[in-house]
Amino acid sequence: MTTRQAIVIGCSAGGLTALQCLLPGLDPRLGVPVVVCCHTGSADVTILVNLLGRHASLPVVEAAERAPADPGVIHIAPSGYHLMVEPNLHFSLSVDEKVAYSRPSIDVLFETAADAWHDGLIAVLLTGANSDGAQGLVAVRHAGGYAIVQDPLTAEADVMPLAGLEAAGADACLPLDAIAARLNELCLP
């Protein structure tokens, strides 16, 4: 079986609540980096980082330019930049045009992460009111990665998970409260 090396998560409308449900369920021994792209619409992601840090089982930080994607840490994409994973597994940022009306864009994160981790990647697409992330999910599955989509019926906004399912399908379509357990199962030895 493939060893899973990283988790990327994308969400938009309803994302804060969804992340507050999902992240505390991750096993603190999870030995992989977790990278989150959540459209917040606000200029500063610090608030989101602090809110999520309160209850998460792993440290939550803003993803820093050029820094390595450290395992056992939850990295949040800064506002106003695309967050990418380089082939050397360090982060980079860009201010390229918005993708799917978004910057940061989930597509950009997922596509570059798929390029970096290939079939070692797990991608999770959660609630959201636009279709960002769908193309990214296609890239993840194309590279042999594992795709989890939140069951649209349990999503605050179902446009994003529906678009993901339609474009890429999924290896698992799970209710929100079952996703953390599946991630632990996939990543823990």
Place this chain on the structure above:
Amino acid sequence: MDVEDIELQLFVRAMQLRHGYDFSEYAPASLKRRVQQLVRTHDAGSISELNSRLLHEEGFVTRVIEGLSVPVSEMFRDPPVFRTLRDKVFPVLASYPEINIWQAGCAHGQEVYSLAILLEEAGLYERSRIYATDFNDAALAVAADGIYATREARDWSRNYIEAGGSHSLSDYYSARYDFIKLDKRLRRNVTFFNHNLVTDEVFCEAHLILCRNVLIYFSNTLQDRTLGLFRDSLVRGGFLCLGTRENIDFSPAAAGFADVDHALRIYQVGGAGARPLVR
């Protein structure tokens, strides 16, 4: 190795051997995305098709540079940065009889005009000279025109106020249809010209260098080399301003810069407080 990655390497070689542009030290993830975008805009079937046009088609390289360059900018983006330049850096610049400012990677010029306005309001414009450079000639032409879509400019007035502007941004432009045109007096002391940070040299003694969101496209090695170029261009005590999410902790050359405002990425060269090097 992935076929597309091979094609990308050949693309970089073609740019270098045929046209003298060196993209080998650009961060690969975004470079790849830009090149894939070029394939789409030029209706090419693959990167290889671009490569062939690059080698054989007169003038195609210009289009490629335009596609690789990311001339995305705003006026007074990150207003606290401009406010701090005005409050902390301008008072020091005011002590020089002539002020040289280099804005590297000026894109469509929004930051050039932002700076010009603040200098004007601080009474420093007359003795300032702004060198605004980029490696994309098309972007430089747009910058020199100073014409922007009204739709784009919607947030700029608020940014200007938050940056500490003392008038109304509309005092500095005339609005026509869907466009605004910045007052051409704002560029009476501005020189726009082509300069490639990868291959071109120091050309002036600068008191302030503004280079925001350009080095984010560079590898650590190229970032370090460019910071060295900036250090060599700056007078002792000169200032450097980078984008607010840039990280220079991995660059040996950054040891020459002390924090003026760490969160806003404003630095000063030489003097006390050289940065510790984090590895």
